[in-house]
Amino acid sequence: MSTETVKGKVYVENRQLVLPGELLAEGDVQAQSPYIYKVGEKYYSAIIGLASVEDNKLNIIPLEGFYLPKVGDLVIGLIIDVGITNWIVDIRAPYRAIMNASDALNRQFNPIQDDLRKYFDVGDYVLAKISLFDRVHNPVLTIKDRGLGKIVHGRIVEIQVSKVPRVIGKKRTMINMLMNETGCDIVVAQNGRIWINCSNKELEDILILALKKIEAEAHTTGLTDRTRNFIREEKARRGL
Amino acid sequence: MGKKADIKLIREDGLRHDGRKPDELRPIKMEVGVLNNANGSALVEFGKTKVLAAVYGPRELHPRHMSLPDRAVIRCRYHMAPFSTEERKSPAPSRREIELSKVIREALEPVIFSELYPRATIDIFIEVLQADGGTRTTGITAASLALADAGIPIRDLVAGVAVGKVDGVLVLDIDQVEDEFGEADMPVAMMPTLGRITLLQLNGVLTPEEFKEALRLAEKGIKEIYKLQREALRKRYVEVSLEE
Numbered sequence: 001m002s003t004e005t006v007k008g009k010v011y012v013e014n015r016q017l018v019l020p021g022e023l024l025a026e027g028d029v030q031a032q033s034p035y036i037y038k039v040g041e042k043y044y045s046a047i048i049g050l051a052s053v054e055d056n057k058l059n060i061i062p063l064e065g066f067y068l069p070k071v072g073d074l075v076i077g078l079i080i081d082v083g084i085t086n087w088i089v090d091i092r093a094p095y096r097a098i099m100n101a102s103d104a105l106n107r108q109f110n111p112i113q114d115d116l117r118k119y120f121d122v123g124d125y126v127l128a129k130i131s132l133f134d135r136v137h138n139p140v141l142t143i144k145d146r147g148l149g150k151i152v153h154g155r156i157v158e159i160q161v162s163k164v165p166r167v168i169g170k171k172r173t174m175i176n177m178l179m180n181e182t183g184c185d186i187v188v189a190q191n192g193r194i195w196i197n198c199s200n201k202e203l204e205d206i207l208i209l210a211l212k213k214i215e216a217e218a219h220t221t222g223l224t225d226r227t228r229n230f231i232r233e234e235k236a237r238r239g240l
Numbered sequence: 241m242g243k244k245a246d247i248k249l250i251r252e253d254g255l256r257h258d259g260r261k262p263d264e265l266r267p268i269k270m271e272v273g274v275l276n277n278a279n280g281s282a283l284v285e286f287g288k289t290k291v292l293a294a295v296y297g298p299r300e301l302h303p304r305h306m307s308l309p310d311r312a313v314i315r316c317r318y319h320m321a322p323f324s325t326e327e328r329k330s331p332a333p334s335r336r337e338i339e340l341s342k343v344i345r346e347a348l349e350p351v352i353f354s355e356l357y358p359r360a361t362i363d364i365f366i367e368v369l370q371a372d373g374g375t376r377t378t379g380i381t382a383a384s385l386a387l388a389d390a391g392i393p394i395r396d397l398v399a400g401v402a403v404g405k406v407d408g409v410l411v412l413d414i415d416q417v418e419d420e421f422g423e424a425d426m427p428v429a430m431m432p433t434l435g436r437i438t439l440l441q442l443n444g445v446l447t448p449e450e451f452k453e454a455l456r457l458a459e460k461g462i463k464e465i466y467k468l469q470r471e472a473l474r475k476r477y478v479e480v481s482l483e484e
Contacts, residue, residue, distance in 0.1 A: 019470055020394045022433070034393075044395070046394060046395065047388070047392075047393050048388055048473060063391075063477070064388070064389060064391030065391030066391060094297065094298035094312075094360040095359070136309070162391065
């Protein structure tokens with residue numbers, strides 16, 4: 001099965017499941033994913049994912065994977081250590097993130113007088129942005145922006161990183177539907193942690209179940225409608 | 241287990257001691273994602289050989305000074321469970337296990353895009369739960385499935401199988417008895433789509449012609465195993481979508 005384009009040959013269909021080592025295309029095509037590699041004139045997949053084919057543009061949406069930091073990403077970090085002038089933060093990436101006190105406090109800061117534990121302690125969650133990251137440096141976080149900072153209420157739900165785009169949906173359809181149906185506040189961070197803030201426990205439970213359902217069925221179609229029905233059924237069952 | 245005289249490795253009807261044809265694999269079972277706390281995992285059975293592989297990472301490497309500035313360090317541990325053999329095996333890593341860990345690591349290193357994750361580590365754990373010959377190739381087969389399951393970019397899946405020579409006949413996928421009493425044992429691992437060999441060992445003596453034939457036989461077996469590997473990875477996603 002192959003689609004002849006003007007220049008190259010594409011062997012996979014749109015939304016087809018591809019596995020590592022699978023031949024995707026040959027000749028002059030545009031590979032737009034870091035998970036596509038080239039040997040001679042042939043393009044192969046390096047991971048498990050769904051192919052996305054548009055003319056001769058080729059991409060793979062990963063189905064498994066972990067978080068790789070990118071500058072500008074919104075992440076939810078967990079403080080794992082407090083230093084003299086910085087915090088060490090787990091962001092579910094291969095590298096630990098650093099949050100500097102000068103970036104977190106909106107004032108001059110003196111390491112002799114100030115104890116950083118007063119602001120963030122081990123076990124606290126923080127909503128932050130990645131301000132620096134490259135091959136030689138660990139990611140650096142900042143909370144100098146609107147809405148960023150310590151998370152003091154609500155709950156954190158963890159999902160697989162590869163399922164994050166599905167929870168948001170095309171043009172935010174999925175997340176808007178979730179917020180409308182449950183009335184909860186939802187913040188989806190790029191590292192697969194989701195901050196939810198609900199008015200009552202029942203709605204919170206339903207929302208967590210819905211998120212887990214999206215995570216499990218991320219590669220299927222018609223998920224938004226199914227999840228909406230699921231939430232309505234659960235609400236009816238619990239008499240909400 | 242008896243002496244060589246007790247066991248006929250090739251029976252009168254030309255079949256092997258367990259009833260297989262010379263170019264026949266043992267029944268193979270594969271399951272991916274068996275461990276919840278590993279980033280990727282797989283359980284693979286070749287007949288009575290049963291191997292569990294788990295992959296963790298890429299993650300931070302401790303001690304730090306071992307890390308490499310340009311790529312991830314790949315660490316591999318091959319270990320046989322004390323209950324995996326007929327006589328209890330000491331759980332301490334033996335000379336053989338240390339060497340096999342290195343050999344398996346080198347069979348997997350060329351497929352992993354480790355340069356994407358500088359300063360990090362990818363840890364591969366291979367635990368033999370039941371040993372009946374061919375544990376290193378089963379381990380490689382399982383580990384490559386676990387790597388794919390972890391979402392680590394790899395060039396191809398790696399599949400492995402051992403070819404042996406028993407009673408002068410070249411046979412595919414030898415088991416413990418054939419390994420012990422046979423004349424040669426040649427484990428091979430390959431990236432099948434790219435046609436590259438990542439592991440090739442030979443214990444015993446083969447003529448150049450026999451060697452070529454053995455390699456051809458291994459390739460045939462590996463292609464079959466590769467198909468099963470792909471099926472095992474696919475199955476997870478098909479199953480989930482059929483649940484509704």
